[in-house]
Amino acid sequence: MEFSITEIAQLANLRLTKEEEAALAVDLESFLSLAAQMREPEEAARRAELPSVLRQDREQSSLPQEEALQNAPETRDGCFVLPRAIGGESHA
Amino acid sequence: MREPIPDSALALSRALSRRELSAREAALACLSRMEAREDELHAFLTVTREEALAAADRVDSRRAAGEELPPLAGVPMAVKDNLCTRGVRTTCGSRMLEHFVSPYDATAVARLREAGCPLLGKTNLDEFAMGCDTGASAFGPTANPVDPARVPGGSSGGSAAAVAAREALFALGSDTGGSVRQPAALCGVVGLRPTYGRISRYGLTGFAPSFDQIGLLTRTVEDCAAVLEAVAGFDPRDATSARVFSEGVLRAVGEGVRGLTIALVRESEEEASPGVRRELLRAVRCLESRGARVDELSLPFLRDMLPAYHILAAAEASSNLARFDGVRYGFRAPEAVSWQELIRESRSRGFGPEVKRRILLGTLALTKERYDACYGRASRIRAATGAALREALARFDLLLLPASPETAWRRGEKRSPVALYRSDLFAVPASMAGLPAVSVPFGAEQGLPVGMQLVGRAFEEAALLRAARALEEENA
Secondary structure, three states: OOHHHHHHHHHHHOOOOOHHHHHHHHHHHHHHHHHOEEEEEEEOOOOOOOOOOOOOOOOOOOOOHHHHOOOOOEOOOOEEOOEEEOOOOOOO | OOOOOOOOHHHHHHHOOOOOHHHHHHHHHHHHHHHHHHHHHOEEEEEOOOHHHHHHHHHHHHHHHHOOOOOOOOOEEEEEEOOEOOOOEEEOHHHHHOEEEOOOHHHHHHHHHOOOOOOEEEEEHHHOOOOOOOOOOOOOOOOOOOOOOEOOOOHHHHHHHHHHOOOEEEEEEEOOOOOHHHHHHOOOOOOEEOOOOOOOOOOEEOOOOOOOOOEEEEEOHHHHHHHHHHOOOOOOOOOOOOOOOOOOOHHHHHOOOOOOEEEHHHHHHHHHHHHHHHHHHHHHHHHHHHHOOEEEOOOOOOOHHHHHHHHHHEEEEEEHHHHHHOOOOOOOOOOOOOOHHHHHHHHHHHHHHHHHHHHHHHHHHOOOOOOOOHHHHHHHHHHHHHHHHHHHHOOOOEEEEOOOOOOOOOOOOOOHHHHHHHHOOHHHHHHHHOOEEEEEEEEEEEOEEEEEEOOOOOOOOOHHHHHHHHHHHHHH
């Protein structure tokens, strides 16, 4: 195994059970061997020329606060409620 | 006993405007069809009966008042459950969004509501549109109406099944790497992935935004053109939506294929199942007999595109789905005591196995050690193959290949993830290059529908649908 599934899961902010780790490591491994067969293109291709279109930088209305918060699992006084961000578990 | 309603959206539209039936009767006919079939099919995750009837009643009263109505007014539709619908839950087939109710409509949905199409409900999909048989939905699989023991394809399997079972007259889906064309092929309906930018993606839950495009599932090619005209067009809310006109597609559909040059993709012949290959060659003869010129073309990089597509799409998904953190919307692990734990636990319990697999694959492909060999090479393949496809389409008007290498397989058949990914083999070229492509029912293999695919130049959906119409006539 050339990668650590535990590390990848940590980067992706996922917790995997031992069974999930074992199965997913096999899946990723078999996908990597498929990916290793990809041939490098012989010459660098020119990308399609697409012009960027920018909108006018003007103020516009957005969702009312009440609607923006309507799907939040927990809110208080118009804010999202979270557990402690500092002083809890240290950052990975 | 209620009279059956016409099969196609445009035929129903004509019947409605002649007042042979009311929009309410049309909606009721679809709803009773759903009552009869849904236990077996499970094409819908949410049924919006009251809303559909209220919308139908509004159309009927406007018609009674003598108002001039848009062509699709009163034609009931289904919408894939990764498109936001104001006031109706949008789950993306995921526990993560089981209770999510969007505060706004996707632009495509809003345009169809304005056109007077009653919304019957939201259709099943592989979780976050990641899959090819609708078996990866957190709310259970969908069955293929042609043979309920088989898969409907995916990820827009619910939309394809709803249209094939005549539960809805047409449906919206989304196509990242074939998620409209492949289920359309497996269920025997028409599936269009328009040019990237043709339809606004505002309100479509992103999976891999550089590939995602809203697509259409319809019973006929003409219906497809009519729905395209209703939903397409520039939208300031989607920075990638194009400022091009979308009128005239429906008018062009019947123009025939005389004078079109079409390339048969040789590698697709080698990779298809025997029955699909037979229908492909029959499609060549059909198009030739109607005056098109068909030549062979080799796309030797076809096999490289599949892993390249999956790496790029997974990389985009891993970044895109980082927004699901249990804070602003979606599932929250209630017992988490720290912010880090909240994010990790909410994601680990909210996402299903296929979504986790793709997030991990994308994360792996983006690590410093793998970046160049995975993401970098896949990007270079995308650029090179896109250029090669555009070059081929400078010589030919259209490319012809099957929409899927095989017909619908049995539900419950054990397949590895990598084997399932192969189902997208013929669909990814158009996705990689942002080109329009359509799957149209053409023949069968052992009684199961085969879908033929045409790929065209950017924003030339009319040529695509002309050829699709020719194949449809032959298939009738």
